[in-house]
Amino acid sequence: MAKQQNLHANVSNGNRLRSGCAGLDDALLGGFPSGHFYLFEGDPGAGKTTLALQFLIEGVKSGEKVLYITLSESREDLLAVCRSHGFPSDGLEIFELLPSEEDLRPESQYTVFHPAEVELNDRMKTIVKEVERVKPDRLVVDALSELRMLSRDSLKYRRQILSMKDYLTDKTCTVLLLDDRTTRDDDLQLHSVVHGVIVMEKISRDYGDARRRLEITKLRGSRYRAGYHDYAIKTGGVVVFPRLVAAQYRGDMKSSSVPSGIRELDTLVGGGLDRGTSTLLMGPAGCGKTTVSMQWVTAAAERGENCAIFIFEEGMHTFLTRAAGLGMDLHSQVQSGRIRIEQVDPAEMTPGEFTQRVKASVEEYQSRVVVIDSLNGYLQSMPGETYLASHLHELLAYLNNRGVLTIVILAQAGTIGSAMQTPVDISYLADNILLLRYFETQGEVRQAISIIKKRSGAHERTIRELALGPDRIRVGKPLKEFHGVLTGIPTYLGSSKPITENADGD
Numbered sequence: 001m002a003k004q005q006n007l008h009a010n011v012s013n014g015n016r017l018r019s020g021c022a023g024l025d026d027a028l029l030g031g032f033p034s035g036h037f038y039l040f041e042g043d044p045g046a047g048k049t050t051l052a053l054q055f056l057i058e059g060v061k062s063g064e065k066v067l068y069i070t071l072s073e074s075r076e077d078l079l080a081v082c083r084s085h086g087f088p089s090d091g092l093e094i095f096e097l098l099p100s101e102e103d104l105r106p107e108s109q110y111t112v113f114h115p116a117e118v119e120l121n122d123r124m125k126t127i128v129k130e131v132e133r134v135k136p137d138r139l140v141v142d143a144l145s146e147l148r149m150l151s152r153d154s155l156k157y158r159r160q161i162l163s164m165k166d167y168l169t170d171k172t173c174t175v176l177l178l179d180d181r182t183t184r185d186d187d188l189q190l191h192s193v194v195h196g197v198i199v200m201e202k203i204s205r206d207y208g209d210a211r212r213r214l215e216i217t218k219l220r221g222s223r224y225r226a227g228y229h230d231y232a233i234k235t236g237g238v239v240v241f242p243r244l245v246a247a248q249y250r251g252d253m254k255s256s257s258v259p260s261g262i263r264e265l266d267t268l269v270g271g272g273l274d275r276g277t278s279t280l281l282m283g284p285a286g287c288g289k290t291t292v293s294m295q296w297v298t299a300a301a302e303r304g305e306n307c308a309i310f311i312f313e314e315g316m317h318t319f320l321t322r323a324a325g326l327g328m329d330l331h332s333q334v335q336s337g338r339i340r341i342e343q344v345d346p347a348e349m350t351p352g353e354f355t356q357r358v359k360a361s362v363e364e365y366q367s368r369v370v371v372i373d374s375l376n377g378y379l380q381s382m383p384g385e386t387y388l389a390s391h392l393h394e395l396l397a398y399l400n401n402r403g404v405l406t407i408v409i410l411a412q413a414g415t416i417g418s419a420m421q422t423p424v425d426i427s428y429l430a431d432n433i434l435l436l437r438y439f440e441t442q443g444e445v446r447q448a449i450s451i452i453k454k455r456s457g458a459h460e461r462t463i464r465e466l467a468l469g470p471d472r473i474r475v476g477k478p479l480k481e482f483h484g485v486l487t488g489i490p491t492y493l494g495s496s497k498p499i500t501e502n503a504d505g506d
Helices: 002-012 022-027 047-063 075-085 114-134 144-150 154-169 189-193 263-268 287-301 316-326 332-338 349-361 375-380 386-401
Strands: 039-042 067-068 092-096 138-142 174-179 196-201 211-219 227-232 237-241 277-285 305-310 341-342 367-373 407-413 432-441 444-454 463-469 473-478
Touching: 022 211, 022 227, 022 237, 039 047, 039 154, 039 189, 047 067, 047 075, 047 092, 047 138, 047 174, 067 075, 067 114, 075 092, 092 114, 092 367, 114 144, 114 154, 144 154, 144 174, 154 189, 196 386, 227 349, 237 349, 263 444, 263 473, 277 287, 277 386, 287 305, 287 316, 287 332, 287 341, 287 367, 287 407, 287 432, 287 473, 305 349, 305 473, 316 332, 316 341, 332 341, 341 349, 349 367, 349 386, 367 375, 375 386, 375 407, 386 407
Parallel strands: 039 174, 039 196, 067 092, 067 138, 138 174, 277 407, 277 432, 305 341, 305 367, 367 407
Antiparallel strands: 196 211, 211 227, 227 237, 432 444, 444 463, 463 473
């Protein structure tokens, strides 16, 4: 009796119940308001059952009574789901309400009433009886499609749900109703009855894993995070990746420069790249974009800062070997934990999960420099180019608000010449743009680097030569004796010395 009074107090005070999924609680801004009805809609295989089990198991952990009433799956099937995810089943009350062998016999089908009507009344009475026996604080009814088919018409179906709601509201029970949407017509009548609605979608892609996302379409009298939230079903349950809202992470931060450790490169960019800004490294394949980003990461790690690198295309072994060949000891920094390198497979990861990984590297690992290599791989993780700019804007704004130096690499199509093609134009999102190019001179193909945009301060307007190797990165003096370097075929205006004589005063 005392527990029932406490639950009544929780309802009146707007108490929130944890769902068992941290990401969903974040999207709900704290969890489910207790003592209400909620509807989970989704196609078969969307993860409704798994998420419902997480909700009940969270209740068991809190010392609450829970009940799972299944009208479609057997008790053994549900326990198998628990075992596959490592869920504890102790304290989990499961009531199986499936048609019995007696109901399937022909002689049992002939009555003065329609067989479905008799079966519906029997099932509703059985549900009420089971609730009276257990007196649950959390209840799951799976699945409503069975009750809808037995009701035969939408009016009777709605009345049955309203009767169930009125009955259970007096019991101060928080109820999840699962609906697999097996009918083609969208039945929105139930949406007006329940307190909240969560729609779970499974979207097939032409290649790679299916994309799953959910949307909270209704939460009566409560704020929540609107929009789509990506989620995944993994061993351990459903994991929701809430949509990132960068404005929630605004704060005061001290501005400071992050040097690269190469004097000429720092001079080119005006003393270093500023914290809380994003830098776009653009250029054709193989021109040194990744190598330049490695230099900034290595220099930051050597100063004792944590860094994170997310690589889409290149393998881990190749990445570390290439850095070692240029005199950058990334391997020891990775072993010490200063640098974390994560391999990202765009075919298996949604944009929401990638954003969550980047966010975790900042919040949990305290990364001060983040490299995304490359944006081309990130583009492949999107269902289309339409929303890439919006996703990237929020991610870069979040990192800027957290005072992180972000370096994003974008490979352009083409090698020599000015007619480079960019897969997507996001140059307006970046605070700084470093442009790398190949150019031909004296029978050699060389590389050039220049900065064409820096919002946070002054920078050089010059173009410098960039040489990779054999044992380090070299940046030369401004190429004042050439005209048209960025076209790929410059005009020679004077004597040109090799970069080994132009760089570092050698």
